[in-house]
Amino acid sequence: MQILIRADASTEIGSGHIMRCLTFADMLRKEGATVYFVCRELKGHLCGLIEAKGYHCLRLPHLKQTFDQQKDAQETLLLLEFNGLKFDIVIIDHYLIDSLWEQAVRTAIPNIMVIDDLANRKHDCDILLDQNYFKNFEIRYDDLVPTGCNKLLGLKYLLLRPEFYEENTVIDKKCKPIQDLLIFYGGSDPTNETVKVLEALDQIKLTDLTIRIVVGLSNANLKLIENRCRDRNFHFYVQIDYLAQLMKKADLALGAGGVTMWERCYLGLPSIITVVAENQKASTEAAAKYGAVWNLGWHENVTVSNLVDIINNAIENPDVLKNMSIKAKQLLKSDVKYRTHPVIEAIINILR
Template identity: 35%
Template structure:
């Protein structure tokens, strides 16, 4: 077993030095003339005459300073209000980062407003080159719960009003055109009050639940099987509704790896390499349970297992110990930047029903899925009904895993599942969503 940190990862095969340079991830940096074509502004050093706009210089300064509040007026196009934590997980921030990077390639500056807490991923956002305004931990106050949103309202410590006030205070020095909200604890009350304070800002909501009213101009739900009528009574007239896996927020690296991954699956005979990933946090330590259960699979000693976890995962050390004592070749990849490569090389994945499902589908990777959160139930069922995954019951993990494993022991079956998965997600969803945002911005400024 070896710990593979992404900081030491080699440049992926087929990716040029220019594409993998700092400019590709930090559009407002000035690395030199090598990457002129990759940045929205002319690149140059001090001698050549740097022409990066003043706002871009401010953005770069703010990123490097890891500020909590902007200290000068700042113009951006899009602000994201999204959180990550050991309780919430990392999925909401990760999919927002995917959209932010797509918007950045279109020349739109983005800023993140996040609650400072354990596992907030602020450093990961800054590492991608974006400004993070970190709101201090809220003071606990009684929460007025409504409807079916009870458990998720607890995600806004102190309630929606306090969160809104802190968000507005964080953005008092920021001029922007779009606010994108990705938070199960936020509904129309927060959004309507925000709109009253910043009436010129358009609001987009990313949701999966279709269980609460939103006051927004654009609604995105990337889940499989979702239909526009699911939100017809939950958004105002005129709201643009984007639903289904056509809009799945999949990073460009998966789209680029898609062809090679699908070709590789043409010749598989049986699963030999397994990828285990339950998000960046895995607060329930399902990873270790699955690793132990795999030991019961016939011939497991010949398996090669890759485990992907985040550095903030609370059970990372326990998983590392379990990997050390496992009977098969196991590698733990922490905060890896090579997820597309690992999925491409895997024969089957064991994971949850979160946003990573769409990355697996894009690469045609057959899956064994577990429902580790209530909001994943519909996705897990849809994946099974479309014959791209087998469902594993966490309450009887060993028996259920063995049953599913027996069903994927032929290359023909793996290929069939792969083809079904690849038809659901082609990998251009982030581009389509970004285009809708950019068009809305252009319409607003005319």
């Protein structure tokens, strides 16, 4: 299988698309696939990380003007032609790409898969993956994809890193006082939620409480956060590949919505969520309504005082966190194991 992935990262976009695609690429490589990436060199791109993981990354130049998907498609096709590359399928994880780009690239690549969660534009694709939980998630794409498109919708198709699938990784959260608190708001944390939490922790009694702060290399406030953690004797981690291990140790997490929210739910880790992007709102609200997380709401409305109150509430009510853990694992069906992940099966089937 020759597979191409088109995705971007930047300080503005964040790192989520690339991190998800790296997880996907690792799964595909285990099935014998050769995987290439095409990424644009935006400020905060992760091309170096992709290459460090052992993948070829074909680079598109930084854009000085608004994203033009027709031009992007042409530049992508020229890159493939220049390098003499042929692919069986292209996987697109990009909010600015729709059927216009896909139809142009289909002239060179016969099969197209789209990863999306917005359901706000048409796609010309053979497989559509939306691994989120929404109200009416089964019908969101009915008028947006071709009739024969294989729609992979819902948490059954969630792409988790291998560490989350390892035997005995699911946490059994007992009703006990909080001893370990994990804070991670994504690789770039563009809305600066980590610093907000650090300010809240300054106002909370932290006796016998271990604090772990995780950031990505693209976090603009990395040095500031590192210094604050050193001053408070908090554990500080940068661009790690063992987040599941920290989640297993933690009794409570604070973070954003998105894939990492589902990772915490899969492990039964109680979470306090701040919504930092529009595409996180509906899924976070649905998870909170189910009882799997606490939703603080839109980041601009979340204050340091809100964080102090909800963290203190969590510390004082371990029984509530135990129930949240149970609901999170139920929602994610954490006890279900797959020999071959259903998304990988879908790709294998279309390329037969």
